[in-house]
Amino acid sequence: xxxxxxxxxxxxxxxxxxxxxxxxxxxxxxxxxxxxxxxxxxxxxxxxxxxxxxxxxxxxxxxxxxxxxxxxxxxxxxxxxxxxxxxxxxxxxxxxxxxxxxxxxxxxxxxxxxxxxxxxxxxxxxxxxxxxxxxxxxxxxxxxxxxxxxxxxxxxxxxxxxxxxxxxxxxxxxxxxxxxxxxxxxxxxxxxxxxxxxxxxxxxxxxxxxxxxxxxxxxxxxxxxxxxxxxxxxxxxxxxxxxxxxxxxxxxxxxxxxxxxxxxxxxxxxxxxxxxxxxxxxxxxxxxxxxxxxxxxxxxxxxxxxxxxxxxxxxxxxxxxxxxxxxxxxxxxxxxxxxxxxxxxxxxxxxxxxxxxxxxxxxxxxxxxxxxxxxxxxxxxxxxxxxxxxxxxxxxxxxxxxxxxxxxxxxxxxxxxxxxxxxxxxxxxxxxxxxxxxxxxxxxxxxxxxxxxxxxxxxxxxxxxxxxxxxxxxxxxxxxxxxxxxxxxxxxxxxxxxxxxxxxxxxxxxxxxxxxxxxxxxxxxxxxxxxxxxxxxxxxxxxxxxxxxxxxxxxx
Numbered sequence: 001x002x003x004x005x006x007x008x009x010x011x012x013x014x015x016x017x018x019x020x021x022x023x024x025x026x027x028x029x030x031x032x033x034x035x036x037x038x039x040x041x042x043x044x045x046x047x048x049x050x051x052x053x054x055x056x057x058x059x060x061x062x063x064x065x066x067x068x069x070x071x072x073x074x075x076x077x078x079x080x081x082x083x084x085x086x087x088x089x090x091x092x093x094x095x096x097x098x099x100x101x102x103x104x105x106x107x108x109x110x111x112x113x114x115x116x117x118x119x120x121x122x123x124x125x126x127x128x129x130x131x132x133x134x135x136x137x138x139x140x141x142x143x144x145x146x147x148x149x150x151x152x153x154x155x156x157x158x159x160x161x162x163x164x165x166x167x168x169x170x171x172x173x174x175x176x177x178x179x180x181x182x183x184x185x186x187x188x189x190x191x192x193x194x195x196x197x198x199x200x201x202x203x204x205x206x207x208x209x210x211x212x213x214x215x216x217x218x219x220x221x222x223x224x225x226x227x228x229x230x231x232x233x234x235x236x237x238x239x240x241x242x243x244x245x246x247x248x249x250x251x252x253x254x255x256x257x258x259x260x261x262x263x264x265x266x267x268x269x270x271x272x273x274x275x276x277x278x279x280x281x282x283x284x285x286x287x288x289x290x291x292x293x294x295x296x297x298x299x300x301x302x303x304x305x306x307x308x309x310x311x312x313x314x315x316x317x318x319x320x321x322x323x324x325x326x327x328x329x330x331x332x333x334x335x336x337x338x339x340x341x342x343x344x345x346x347x348x349x350x351x352x353x354x355x356x357x358x359x360x361x362x363x364x365x366x367x368x369x370x371x372x373x374x375x376x377x378x379x380x381x382x383x384x385x386x387x388x389x390x391x392x393x394x395x396x397x398x399x400x401x402x403x404x405x406x407x408x409x410x411x412x413x414x415x416x417x418x419x420x421x422x423x424x425x426x427x428x429x430x431x432x433x434x435x436x437x438x439x440x441x442x443x444x445x446x447x448x449x450x451x452x453x454x455x456x457x458x459x460x461x462x463x464x465x466x467x468x469x470x471x472x473x474x475x476x477x478x479x480x481x482x483x484x485x486x487x488x489x490x491x492x493x494x495x496x497x498x499x500x501x502x503x504x505x506x507x508x509x510x511x512x513x514x515x516x517x518x519x520x521x522x523x524x525x526x527x528x529x530x531x532x533x534x535x536x537x538x539x540x541x542x543x544x545x546x547x548x549x550x551x552x553x554x555x556x
Contacts (some may be wrong), residue, residue, distance in 0.1 A: 006189060009181040011080040013188070013223040014041050016149040026067050026202070026230040026247045034226070039150055040068070041075025046143040046151035048080050049126065058153045058163065061105035061126075062210065063114050065233045067129045070209045071107050071219060074162075078181060079148050081156040085164040085176060089114055090421065093481035095173075097174040103164045103176050103377055124255040130501055158182025164377050165212045176377040177308045179212075183372055187309070188220030195251065195301075197225030202247035202251030202275075206232040206240065211420065212253070212307035216320040217280055218253040227251075230397060239359050248443055254281035254300075255420035259288050260450040263295065272297040283408075283420070283451035286321040287549040305350035306407065310392035311365060313406050321406040322353050322549065331386035332369030335361070335400050341389075347399040347407065355552045356408075361399040361410045367392040376385040403428060411554065417446040417452045418485045428486050432457055435475050437465040440497040442505045446490065446514040446552035454489040458510055460497045468495050469522055469530030477528075488502045490515050491522040493532065515541070 007013050017024060024034030032040075052058055060077065062084050064070045077084045085103035087096070100108060100123055108119070108128045115130065129136055134165035156162070163179035191197070202221040207214040211269035222229045230247035232239070240262055243249065258281070272295075279300045280503050282500060284292070289300040304313035304324045311333060315325035335344045344363040348356040355361070371392040376382045386393055397409040416423040425443040432441045440460040445453035492515070498506040515521045521533040531537075545551040 007185045007224065008158050009156055009160070010075075010162055010185050010188075010220070010223070011081075011148070011181060013185060013220075014038055014075040014078050016226075017223075018148055020226070022199070022521060023228050025068060025071065028233065029068075030536060034228075035077065035141045037068075037071065039144075039146075040072045041149065042148045043140060044072055044076035045148075046146040047140055048076055048082055048107070049151040049153055050105060052153060054108045057104040058161075059085055059103055059105050060107040061085045061087045061100050061103065063087040063108060063110040063117070064131070064209070065089075065113070065457055066205055066209050066214075066231045067111065067131070067233060068231065069109065069111070071229065073230075074209075074215065074219070078156065079152070081152050081154040081160050083161040083164050086166065087213075088166060088208075088217075088421070088483075089117060090484045092117070092483055093121070095481045095483070097123060098266060099166060099174065100126060102173075106201055106478040115214060124137070129547040133249040143166055152543065156181060158185070163212070163307075165210070165215075167212075167307050175379050175382045177212075177306075178374040178377055179216075179307065179309070180374055181478050183309055183374065184216065184220060185224075187216050187256065191217060191221040191280075192224040195221065195280065197221050197251070198389040199226040199229050201227035201250045202230055202248050203227050203251040204230045204232065204244060204247060204276075205528060206235045206243070207253055207255055207258070207281075207420070208234070208328075208553050212254050213255045213420075216307070217303075218251075219237065221251075235261075237265050241266075241268070241271070241274060244276050248275050250275050251278050251280070252276065254279055255283060258420070259292050259300065263288060263291055267295065270305075283417075287547070288450065304406075306394065306396075308376075308386070309374065310386070311371070311394050313368040320353070320401075320403075320405055323401070325406065325484040326404050327406070330370055331349065333368055333406065334368055335363040335398050335406075336367050336393075337363045337528045338393075344399065346402045349401060353408075353549075355399060362397050363399075365394040365396050365406070367394070378504055413427075415454055416443075418448075418455060419452065421485045423455070423482075423483075425483060428457070428482075428488075431479050431482050431486070432459070432488075434479070435459075435472070437461055437467070437471070439463075442497060442507060442510060443488070444507050444511050446543075449541065449550060450548050455486060456490040456492065456510075456514065458460070458494050459490040459499065460494050464540045465484060467491070467520070467522065469532075472522075473528055473530055487528070489524050490533070491524075493520045493522070495519075518556060 017034035020034035023031050025032040025037045062073050085105055108126050111132050125299050160181045162181045164176040166174040203218050205214050205218045230249055275296045312328045312329040313324045319325045337344055344361050347361040368391050373392055398406050399409055400406050426445045429441050438459050439462045442458040445458045448454045498509050522530045523533040524530050
């Protein structure tokens with residue numbers, strides 16, 4: 001039951017699936033029709049309305065892998081006029097509890113595999129529903145006949161909150177970006193138009209649905225275009241092509257190092273035998289994007305746009321290698337020196353695209369025009385910082401060439417993006433500061449050799465202490481709130497912490513030197529063991545950066 005009318009809400013997109021008996025949701029357990037997915041969403045909307053306490057904020061947390069229950073509950077929240085907080089399963093202990101409680105979740109939807117994460121957490125007023133249990137099935141059964149629109153907590157409209165998705169920055173704890181139904185429906189429609197999404201497409205969702213990329217750039221365009229969605233519980237490089245073929249996937253999204261992981265799989269004679277036509281995402285890097293296209297015959301489109309919706313960069317046919325594109329229509333994007341407030345001069349690039357004036361041309365990307373930013377949940381200080389002087393400050397570093405093309409250059413001072421996850425340095429610092437051998441700790445981002453950032457820590461040791469990689473590794477393993485992406489890739493042992501004239505840690509100098517300094521550097525291997533970085537290992541790292549076209553990020 002699809003129409004050509006532009007949708008104003010996600011609830012409308014869910015309701016449009018009613019009566020459409022084509023395949024709509026593919027997963028490891030089978031195939032469901034569009035009608036069935038709308039039916040399941042309607043049942044959960046009715047349950048949600050009955051379980052939500054009177055007067056409570058209509059918020060539910062979803063702590064799930066990419067199982068059918070995740071889109072069911074996204075659809076349920078849209079129909080009921082509620083909001084989903086995507087809960088990140090890499091968070092631990094008090095930090096995980098904080099995410100749930102900060103967003104005022106009264107329901108938490110999870111599965112048995114994630115119950116150990118919740119053990120011992122104090123979650124007052126939160127009712128937990130475990131989807132793969134008989135109790136859950138019995139609770140849901142009375143609502144099987146529900147239809148879209150029958151059960152609501154209000155009247156879902158364009159201004160209704162739908163997502164409270166976490167994004168972190170220099171203020172420390174993750175911030176819950178507010179995303180309304182109207183903005184999300186418009187974003188889905190724009191991407192569906194851009195990529196000509198049609199009913200015979202299949203969108204492969206292998207990035208986590210607690211992340212904005214999978215919902216905004218994969219699930220929503222499929223809803224708008226009437227395409228099917230295929231779910232992968234968790235991303236698997238080795239299983240990627242098999243899934244694509246099994247599901248007949250035509251489109252997928254990616255973030256961070258996913259493309260590099262796919263390229264690391266052994267080449268196969270049938271690498272180009274599939275139905276995939278397009279990948280859309282961020283941080284693949286120009287070198288690996290070209291390698292991916294050459295090997296798999298699939299075009300990758302790099303984009304830029306945060307969950308907050310404050311700024312976007314549009315790629316055009318004439319976008320040069322390494323660039324993301326120009327400002328979107330109606331946006332007034334500028335690269336601003338955050339210390340002076342002045343616009344940075346254009347970047348000077350050599351014939352190979354290497355940046356020659358990074359010290360002056362790199363600044364924070366700022367939107368001085370209209371912004372779709374809708375705020376952070378219960379965080380007025382973070383909102384004010386993001387929109388100071390009437391502009392939207394992205395928190396991301398860019399440079400712009402003379403033709404106006406924008407290039408991503410990393411994160412601002414206290415922000416890290418590791419393997420598609422945003423982290424705050426202050427949180428990691430607070431954990432590392434517990435180590436008895438450390439007198440002072442500074443955590444900061446250094447560029448990853450492929451995409452995004454890696455965590456680097458500078459440690460000033462207590463008098464008489466000697467750094468032991470084994471002891472440090474054991475300490476990290478014993479910290480219950482240390483997320484899986486937080487352990488430092490590099491550890492620098494400094495005789496004393498460098499400071500500015502105002503006695504603040506001189507993070508700019510630390511980041512600039514990265515691991516190219518005279519101080520002892522320890523490098524974390526994939527197994528988690530720390531080993532001293534000698535000249536041979538340092539040379540191999542530099543070669544890897546150069547191979548992926550990111551050596552210039554170590555020198556600006």
